[in-house]
Amino acid sequence: MSNDGKVRVRGLSIFRPIIYGNTATLLTTEDRKGGNIPPDHTHKWTVAVRSAASAPDSDIVGGADDLSYFIKRVTFKLHDTYTNATRNIDKPPFEVSETGWGEFEIQIRILFITEAGEKPMVLYHHLKLHPWTVTGEPEIPPPEVALKMGPVHSWQYDEVVFNDPFQNFLNILTAHPPTPLPTVKKRPVPFHLANPGSLEASRGGIPEFTRLMEKEEAARLEDAKKKVAAEQERWRNILIEKEKELEQLRRRVNNS
Amino acid sequence: MAASIADVRSALSIPGHVTPNRLQQVKKQPSQSVKKPEGISRELYSLIGPSAPSLAAQLAKPRLKQKPNLGGGGKVKWEWRNFKNGARSDSLELGHWVKASVDPDSEYPFAKYNVQPTNYIWSPDEYARHLEDPEWTQEETEYLFNLVQEYDMRWFVIFDRYEYPRGEKEAGRAIEDLKERYFSVCRKLIRNRTWADENLKTHLQNLMQYDKDREQMRKRYLTSLDNRTPDQLQEEEALFIEIKRLEQNERKFKREREELLRIIAGIEAGLPDIADEDASVSLSLDPKRRKKGMDFEIPATPILTAPVMKKPQSYKNAAHDAQHCIIRNEPSGTTPATKAAHTPSYMRSYKLPVPKAAIAPRVTQILAELGIQHNRLVMPTKDNCALLESLLETTTALVETRKVVDKADYEIKVLKSQLEVRENEDEGDGTASVGEIDDSDVFETQKNGRGESIGSTRSTRNRKLCRRSMSTSSVDTSVTLPVRAVKRQKRA
Numbered sequence: 001m002s003n004d005g006k007v008r009v010r011g012l013s014i015f016r017p018i019i020y021g022n023t024a025t026l027l028t029t030e031d032r033k034g035g036n037i038p039p040d041h042t043h044k045w046t047v048a049v050r051s052a053a054s055a056p057d058s059d060i061v062g063g064a065d066d067l068s069y070f071i072k073r074v075t076f077k078l079h080d081t082y083t084n085a086t087r088n089i090d091k092p093p094f095e096v097s098e099t100g101w102g103e104f105e106i107q108i109r110i111l112f113i114t115e116a117g118e119k120p121m122v123l124y125h126h127l128k129l130h131p132w133t134v135t136g137e138p139e140i141p142p143p144e145v146a147l148k149m150g151p152v153h154s155w156q157y158d159e160v161v162f163n164d165p166f167q168n169f170l171n172i173l174t175a176h177p178p179t180p181l182p183t184v185k186k187r188p189v190p191f192h193l194a195n196p197g198s199l200e201a202s203r204g205g206i207p208e209f210t211r212l213m214e215k216e217e218a219a220r221l222e223d224a225k226k227k228v229a230a231e232q233e234r235w236r237n238i239l240i241e242k243e244k245e246l247e248q249l250r251r252r253v254n255n256s
Numbered sequence: 257m258a259a260s261i262a263d264v265r266s267a268l269s270i271p272g273h274v275t276p277n278r279l280q281q282v283k284k285q286p287s288q289s290v291k292k293p294e295g296i297s298r299e300l301y302s303l304i305g306p307s308a309p310s311l312a313a314q315l316a317k318p319r320l321k322q323k324p325n326l327g328g329g330g331k332v333k334w335e336w337r338n339f340k341n342g343a344r345s346d347s348l349e350l351g352h353w354v355k356a357s358v359d360p361d362s363e364y365p366f367a368k369y370n371v372q373p374t375n376y377i378w379s380p381d382e383y384a385r386h387l388e389d390p391e392w393t394q395e396e397t398e399y400l401f402n403l404v405q406e407y408d409m410r411w412f413v414i415f416d417r418y419e420y421p422r423g424e425k426e427a428g429r430a431i432e433d434l435k436e437r438y439f440s441v442c443r444k445l446i447r448n449r450t451w452a453d454e455n456l457k458t459h460l461q462n463l464m465q466y467d468k469d470r471e472q473m474r475k476r477y478l479t480s481l482d483n484r485t486p487d488q489l490q491e492e493e494a495l496f497i498e499i500k501r502l503e504q505n506e507r508k509f510k511r512e513r514e515e516l517l518r519i520i521a522g523i524e525a526g527l528p529d530i531a532d533e534d535a536s537v538s539l540s541l542d543p544k545r546r547k548k549g550m551d552f553e554i555p556a557t558p559i560l561t562a563p564v565m566k567k568p569q570s571y572k573n574a575a576h577d578a579q580h581c582i583i584r585n586e587p588s589g590t591t592p593a594t595k596a597a598h599t600p601s602y603m604r605s606y607k608l609p610v611p612k613a614a615i616a617p618r619v620t621q622i623l624a625e626l627g628i629q630h631n632r633l634v635m636p637t638k639d640n641c642a643l644l645e646s647l648l649e650t651t652t653a654l655v656e657t658r659k660v661v662d663k664a665d666y667e668i669k670v671l672k673s674q675l676e677v678r679e680n681e682d683e684g685d686g687t688a689s690v691g692e693i694d695d696s697d698v699f700e701t702q703k704n705g706r707g708e709s710i711g712s713t714r715s716t717r718n719r720k721l722c723r724r725s726m727s728t729s730s731v732d733t734s735v736t737l738p739v740r741a742v743k744r745q746k747r748a
Contacts, residue, residue, distance in 0.1 A: 012584050013583045121603060157635050159581075159603070164599070194629040213634055217640055218639060221643040222643065224628045224647055225647045227626055229452035229650055231654055235654065235658055239660055240377055246664055246668050
């Protein structure tokens with residue numbers, strides 16, 4: 001490695017949008033025929049780390065770009081009851097497919113390429129098998145209903161931020177610009193608990209992350225801020241009233 | 257001239273030049289026969305002769321352009337009508353002339369110009385935190401704000417009516433003092449309050465700018481400008497002329513020198529530089545030149561952002577940055593470029609702010625009511641994270657305010673029960689003078705319009721007796737008061 005590659009570019013941060021999460025479907029009788037699936041397993045699922053944008057006509061959420069240009073390895077730590085609970089994935093796609101019957105927390109450890117000079121990053125994802133509900137309370141519908149509702153998607157968007165990257169790492173990153181998120185909605189919205197209102201919009205097919213989601217969330221935040229500010233104004237007026245009253249009472253107490 | 261030459265010729269009896277004279281005479285005769293035009297007196301015409309026509313045309317009555325018809329034809333009907341000014345709080349009715357075509361039910365068109373300036377009020381808590389000033393007491397500040405409100409920010413009127421009793425040795429307030437206090441209080445209130453719209457906040461803050469020193473200096477200048485004696489005026493004039501003269505000399509000298517150089521040394525190129533250099537040094541009133549002179553100094557300051565310049569040119573593009581998800585921060589000159597100072601890579605959502613532990617449950621609850629989760633976002637982009645952060649700040653402020661309200665509530669409760677206990681004691685002793693209680697009743701009614709709360713129950717002896725027996729429950733009645741106050745607030 002040449003020496004000038006080890007120079008940090010100051011005052012600059014560069015990020016890469018990624019998504020992590022899982023997709024789960026109910027096992028059908030045909031699925032069971034082929035392999036040696038334990039009889040108590042009800043779902044097959046895939047947990048993955050992918051780029052945020054979806055490739056056109058793909059049947060998965062996200063994954064338009066190959067992330068191996070900055071990710072060296074992704075380690076998924078499954079529930080201890082699985083054989084080889086720690087799965088190292090060194091090649092894209094960074095994902096693990098399994099069958100199971102229960103939801104649990106998966107630890108995802110992302111190791112960056114050596115040029116990055118960064119420590120590994122650890123994320124947590126709650127494996128989601130059962131359909132989303134408005135309340136967020138886990139509710140397990142009977143298999144027939146669940147089957148009708150189709151695969152369950154649970155994905156979190158996030159951005160990996162690199163501060164003051166090394167020059168050669170920056171070069172690598174800029175050589176692979178991420179596919180921008182689409183600005184129009186063509187597919188369902190990925191459901192997220194922070195936005196329960198999107199439940200209806202998340203139905204009917206493979207969801208896709210879009211710019212619109214960011215804008216929609218910004219609007220919700222702005223709206224909430226306005227309401228809070230109005231409330232604050234109201235309470236301050238109440239406070240002023242109260243303090244006036246208090247002042248009068250004090251005067252009366254002192255006078256009497 | 258011609259005539260005199262002719263005279264000389266005739267005197268010297270030089271022949272051959274008589275013909276012009278005769279020609280003139282021949283010409284004159286037909287001109288006299290031309291008829292005198294109208295609008296000019298005969299005597300005048302005989303004086304000015306045939307050159308008159310152009311004049312006569314001007315003397316004739318001027319033909320004016322036709323008056324434009326603004327009314328659209330026909331007469332406009334006006335009516336005397338009574339009207340009410342919507343901006344008035346009293347129901348005074350005045351009359352005015354209006355076109356009959358105007359709808360009689362329409363609102364008085366000038367009512368909308370009666371704009372009241374926003375009245376800024378503060379809680380004592382806010383005053384203690386932000387508005388303390390050794391020069392001003394809270395009472396005086398309130399007095400000032402009331403005056404400002406009363407006289408619609410007409411500062412000279414406010415200054416005139418300002419009669420706050422102050423200590424003997426303290427000097428009266430100047431109009432600048434009043435203005436400075438008012439604007440600084442407004443600025444502080446605006447700065448420390450939460451605003452839904454940041455733009456509005458900065459706009460208001462800019463409106464409230466006031467620089468007392470500058471204002472005083474401006475007035476001093478104006479006064480001194482006004483107080484100049486005629487002698488001084490003359491001197492100024494003379495000096496101005498002198499400057500102009502000097503400048504002119506300078507220019508002339510420069511031009512001459514330039515010419516001289518061109519002639520002697522044959523310097524063509526490089527000469528303007530010499531002239532320019534001199535220009536910036538020479539006495540000059542031209543502001544443009546002065547600015548130019550300042551420009552020369554700027555590059556002298558060391559460039560601190562040198563590392564930015566080192567970066568390849570290709571990065572200098574916003575579109576490029578957006579495409580590659582690059583965010584540029586101001587490189588901080590203070591942090592040393594050591595390994596320890598480096599911020600490791602992180603997930604954007606992991607840097608979301610956390611509310612203070614003590615109030616976290618209430619913040620979470622308020623946000624949950626608004627459908628926002630304080631610890632997670634669907635799309636934790638940079639903008640959204642910043643938005644969530646400011647939302648959390650606002651919510652924290654709200655929770656703090658409500659805490660203070662609760663505290664005030666509690667104190668009111670305590671004071672009320674104290675008062676009641678004391679009154680009951682007084683009544684038990686039989687020494688309480690009825691007049692005194694009545695006075696306090698009136699006081700309460702006036703101030704709050706809430707006479708029914710405590711006062712009315714006290715009016716008769718019977719009730720007094722009842723009251724004593726339920727003194728323990730009296731605390732409850734006082735608790736209902738704040739609720740009522742809240743309701744009134746809502747309606748307002």
